[in-house]
Amino acid sequence: MINVNEDLLKKSSQPTEFYATRDDKAPSFSADAMDGSEIRRIRLDEFKGKWVVLFFYPSDFTAV
Amino acid sequence: MTELAAVAAMYPNIKNIGAEVLAISTDSVHSHQVYKQTTPALHDLGFPLVSDRTHEISQSYRVLDSATGTAYRASFFISPDQVIHAKMIYPKAIGRNIPEHFRLLQALHYNKETSQAVPVDWMIR
Numbered sequence: 354m355i356n357v358n359e360d361l362l363k364k365s366s367q368p369t370e371f372y373a374t375r376d377d378k379a380p381s382f383s384a385d386a387m388d389g390s391e392i393r394r395i396r397l398d399e400f401k402g403k404w405v406v407l408f409f410y411p412s413d414f415t416a417v
Numbered sequence: 418m419t420e421l422a423a424v425a426a427m428y429p430n431i432k433n434i435g436a437e438v439l440a441i442s443t444d445s446v447h448s449h450q451v452y453k454q455t456t457p458a459l460h461d462l463g464f465p466l467v468s469d470r471t472h473e474i475s476q477s478y479r480v481l482d483s484a485t486g487t488a489y490r491a492s493f494f495i496s497p498d499q500v501i502h503a504k505m506i507y508p509k510a511i512g513r514n515i516p517e518h519f520r521l522l523q524a525l526h527y528n529k530e531t532s533q534a535v536p537v538d539w540m541i542r
Contacts, residue, residue, distance in 0.1 A: 384468055386465040411489070
């Protein structure tokens, strides 16, 4: 019994894995983007002060 | 209609409430360029197509399908101070509900301004 409890305690004291979910700080990034008719480097932190939707999709040229 | 074309059609409303969209896939930026040029509904796209060629972004948001090297159909709603407020992940073959994306943005905005909770199926008429 006591051993089981100790195991649980040990587990809970380990750092939890990052899931990028509600209330987490949005991971920052910088990447090339097609913006209007130009290719430019874009950074997430350019958009501080606004609500932003990150819309991940599998690939260009798909039917869905 | 593709998801991106549906987001493009909704974009004026999104812009109107001061929000932004960044569409992200693991395609190259040149693929994005050709995709835009050859897809009439995306010619005048008002928001950027981000190239996550290195998979770093998809990885850091935990939405990388490592078997195919592509991102999940996933949407993140990020507040002005860059905290994730909502996350949705859809099956690969099922398109998302874009009006719900707009409703959620409006609701988050409303909630932040007024501190009022937002009920089920709430909508600004």
